[in-house]
Amino acid sequence: MLAIKLAFRNLIGAGLRTWLNVTVLSIAFVIIVFYNGMLDGWNQQALNDTKDWEVGNGELWHSTYDPYDPFCLQDAHAPVTGKVKSLVDARELTPILITQATIYPQGRMQNIYLKGIDPKQQIIKLPSLLLKSETNDVPAIIGKRMAEAAKLLKGNQVLVRWRDKNGTFDTREMKIVSVFNSNVQSIDNNQIWIPLSALQHLTGMENEATLLIAGRNYAGGSIENWQFKDLKYLLKEIEDIIQTKKIGAAVIYGLLLSIALLAIFDTQVLSIFRRQKEIGTYIALGMTRVQVVTIFTIEGSAHSLLAILMGSVYGIPLLSYIHHAGIPMPKYVDSMGVSISEKIIPVYSMGLILSTVLLVILSATIVSYLPTRKITRLRPTDALKGKIQ
Numbered sequence: 001m002l003a004i005k006l007a008f009r010n011l012i013g014a015g016l017r018t019w020l021n022v023t024v025l026s027i028a029f030v031i032i033v034f035y036n037g038m039l040d041g042w043n044q045q046a047l048n049d050t051k052d053w054e055v056g057n058g059e060l061w062h063s064t065y066d067p068y069d070p071f072c073l074q075d076a077h078a079p080v081t082g083k084v085k086s087l088v089d090a091r092e093l094t095p096i097l098i099t100q101a102t103i104y105p106q107g108r109m110q111n112i113y114l115k116g117i118d119p120k121q122q123i124i125k126l127p128s129l130l131l132k133s134e135t136n137d138v139p140a141i142i143g144k145r146m147a148e149a150a151k152l153l154k155g156n157q158v159l160v161r162w163r164d165k166n167g168t169f170d171t172r173e174m175k176i177v178s179v180f181n182s183n184v185q186s187i188d189n190n191q192i193w194i195p196l197s198a199l200q201h202l203t204g205m206e207n208e209a210t211l212l213i214a215g216r217n218y219a220g221g222s223i224e225n226w227q228f229k230d231l232k233y234l235l236k237e238i239e240d241i242i243q244t245k246k247i248g249a250a251v252i253y254g255l256l257l258s259i260a261l262l263a264i265f266d267t268q269v270l271s272i273f274r275r276q277k278e279i280g281t282y283i284a285l286g287m288t289r290v291q292v293v294t295i296f297t298i299e300g301s302a303h304s305l306l307a308i309l310m311g312s313v314y315g316i317p318l319l320s321y322i323h324h325a326g327i328p329m330p331k332y333v334d335s336m337g338v339s340i341s342e343k344i345i346p347v348y349s350m351g352l353i354l355s356t357v358l359l360v361i362l363s364a365t366i367v368s369y370l371p372t373r374k375i376t377r378l379r380p381t382d383a384l385k386g387k388i389q
Contacts, residue, residue, distance in 0.1 A: 017267060018267075018303070018306075020263070021260065021263045021264055021267055021303050021307075022303055022306045022307045022310055023307075023310065024259060024260040024263060025257075025260035025261075025263075025264070025303055025304060025307035025360065025364070026306075026307040026308070026310040026311035026315075027256070027260075027311075028253060028256045028257040028259075028260050028307075028360070029307055029308060029311040029315070029356060029357075029360050030311045030314070030315040030318070030319070031253050031256060032253045032257070032356050032359070032360075033315065033319065033348060033352065033353060033356050034315075034319060034322070034346065035249045035252075035253060036246070036249070036352050036356070037319065037323075037346035037347055037348040037349075037352060038327060038344055038346045039242055039245055039246055039249065040346070040347045040348075040349065040352065041344050041345045041346040041347040042242065042344045043238070043239065043242040044347055045183075045341055045344065045345065046183075046238050046242075047235055047238060047239075049182070049183045049184050049341070050184055050186075050234075050235060050238065051231065051235075052124065052125045053124055053125050053126060053182050053183070053184040053187055054124060054184050054186060054187050054213075055124075055213065055231065055234045055235070056094075056123045056124055056213040056214050056215055056216075057123075057214045057215055057216050057218055057231070058213075058214040058218065058220060058228060058229060058230045058231055058234065059211050059212065059213055059214060059228075059229045059234060060084075060093065060211060060212040060214065060222070060223065060226035060227065060228050060229070061210075061211045061226065061227050061229055062076045062077060062078050062209075062210055062211060062225060062226065062227075063225050063226070063227055064076045065210055065211060070100055070113075073098055073099055073100055073210065074163070074165075074167075076098075076210050077097060077165075077205055077208045077209060077210050078208060078209070078225050078226075079207050079208050080095050080207055080208065080209050080212075081207075082224070083223055083224075084212065084223055084224070084226060087212075087218070088212070091121075091122065091123075091215065092214065092215045092217050092218045093123075093212040093213065093214055093215065093218060094117065094118055094121035094123045094124070094212065094213050094215070095117075095118065095196060095209030095211075095212050096115060096116065096117055096196075096209060096210055096211050096212065096213060097115070097116040097196055097199050097200060097203070097205060097208060097209050097210050098113055098114070098115050098116075098210040098211070099113070099114050099162055099163070099199070099203055100112075100113065100114070100162070100163070101113070101114035101160050101161060101162040101192070102160070102161045102162075103150065103158050103159065103160050103161075103192070104158070104159045104160075104161070105150045105151060105152055105156075105158050106151065108150075110149070110150055110190070111190065112146075112190045112191060112192055113190060113191045113192075114160065114162055114191075114192055114194065114199060115191055115192070115193050115194070115199070116193075116194055116195060116196035116197075116198065116199030116200060117131070117193055117195070117196050118195075118196045119131040119132045119195055119196075121213075123213050123214070123215045124213060125182075126141075126180070126182075126187065126193065127141060127178060127180050128141075128193070130177050130178045131177070131193070131194065131195045132195075133177070133195075137157075137173070137174070137175040138172060138173075138174040138175065138194055138195075138198050138202075139174070139175055139177040139194065139195065140158075140174040140175065140176055140177065140192050140193060140194045141176070141177060141178045141179070141180060141192075141193045142176060142179055142180075142188075142191070142192055142193070143179070143180055143181070143182055143187065143188025143189070143191070144179055144180070144181050144182075144188070145185060145188045145189050146188055146189060146190060146191060146192070147176075147179045149189075149190070152176050152179075153176065153179070154176055154177065154178060154179050155175070155176065155177075156175070156176045157173045157174070157175055157176075158173065158174055158176065158192075159171060159172075159173050160172055160173070160174050160192070162202065162203065163203075164202070164203045164204040164205075165203055165204045165205050166204065170202065172202065174192070174194060183341045196209075212226065214228075257359075257360075257363065260307075261363055261364065261367045262367075264300055264303050264364055264367050264368060265367045265368075265370065265371060267300070268296065268299075268300045268367075268368055268370075268371040268372065269371045271296070271299070272296065272371055272372065279292055282295070292372075293369070293372045296368070296371075296372040297365065297368050297369045297372055298368075299368070300364065300365070300367065300368020300369075300372075301361065301364045301365040301368045303364055303368075304360045304361045304363070304364035304365070305361070307360065307364075308357055308360065308361075319346070319348060322346055323345060323346050323347075323348065326343035326344060326345045327343055327344045327345075327346065328342065328343045329341070329342055329343060329344060
């Protein structure tokens with residue numbers, strides 16, 4: 001207790017030097033919490049949006065399906081029968097049929113994916129119910145990015161060409177009945193969605209699908225020719241991107257934290273040099289060298305406690321405001337290829353805050369201890385004479 005009292009008394013007595021160190025360290029503390037909170041918020045938003053709009057509770061892929069190989073689509077389809085059909089009828093799975101196609105908007109040519117989905121499905125948020133039509137036109141929905149790229153609007157007719165299962169080309173005009181807005185680019189870019197039954201009929205793939213999206217009640221596991229891909233597999237790319245961003249961020253706030261710790265280190269070195277006689281007096285009065293080292297270590301590490309308190313004073317209202325207002329994202333990030341909304345809502349978890357507090361305190365304690373090691377080799381007479389080497 002005496003060591004703590006002496007340490008805080010000496011720390012406050014240092015005046016401006018102490019508060020400069022504390023201010024820099026508090027800024028580093030707030031930035032670490034803010035940046036990690038922003039990345040955690042982006043991660044949570046991207047994962048939730050991708051699950052809600054695209055992958056559900058997982059997917060069952062045809063054994064030859066590869067999302068990065070468009071040439072596999074000619075063979076990557078199979079009939080929905082047996083156990084799979086019973087799960088589809090129970091609304092635990094929803095089938096998706098995918099084929100390559102070409103559209104000719106305003107005389108231009110653009111390659112796309114033509115995707116069929118059940119209008120009555122409720123597993124993902126895609127507004128498939130809009131595909132119900134009582135006219136002879138084939139209804140289609142597209143995302144805002146596809147609409148901008150192809151310059152299509154709601155109500156437009158677009159000529160679509162595709163190959164059926166035998167490789168024969170066919171064409172048909174389709175009507176854009178809606179343009180939806182989603183944060184998930186992978187269900188939007190270069191894609192047109194039409195009713196599943198219509199695409200099955202147009203391609204001659206009656207009752208067939210390329211993949212199936214699992215609902216919340218699906219127990220998981222592969223079925224016959226359908227390979228189950230869980231969320232860990234399907235969302236790995238997003239999590240890898242976030243982890244890469246965190247590594248890059250760690251370099252930035254690591255430099256800022258190092259500057260603050262360097263200031264504490266210099267302060268400790270200067271303090272030991274200027275207070276040689278005080279150190280000798282402590283030892284002469286009966287304090288052990290370990291007790292004296294403890295006083296100076298606590299004195300240095302107390303910078304971190306004051307920094308956390310100072311950071312809380314201005315950091316809590318600032319970060320709370322950012323959490324409620326969000327961080328607007330520039331428009332160009334929409335083409336990054338990952339799920340990202342117009343603004344990111346940071347998430348400050350208790351684990352994030354506690355780990356950051358622990359990082360700051362431990363770092364400051366270690367840096368404070370290093371210059372005090374020479375006190376353990378000090379003779380009281382030399383200290384009283386000001387002869388610390």
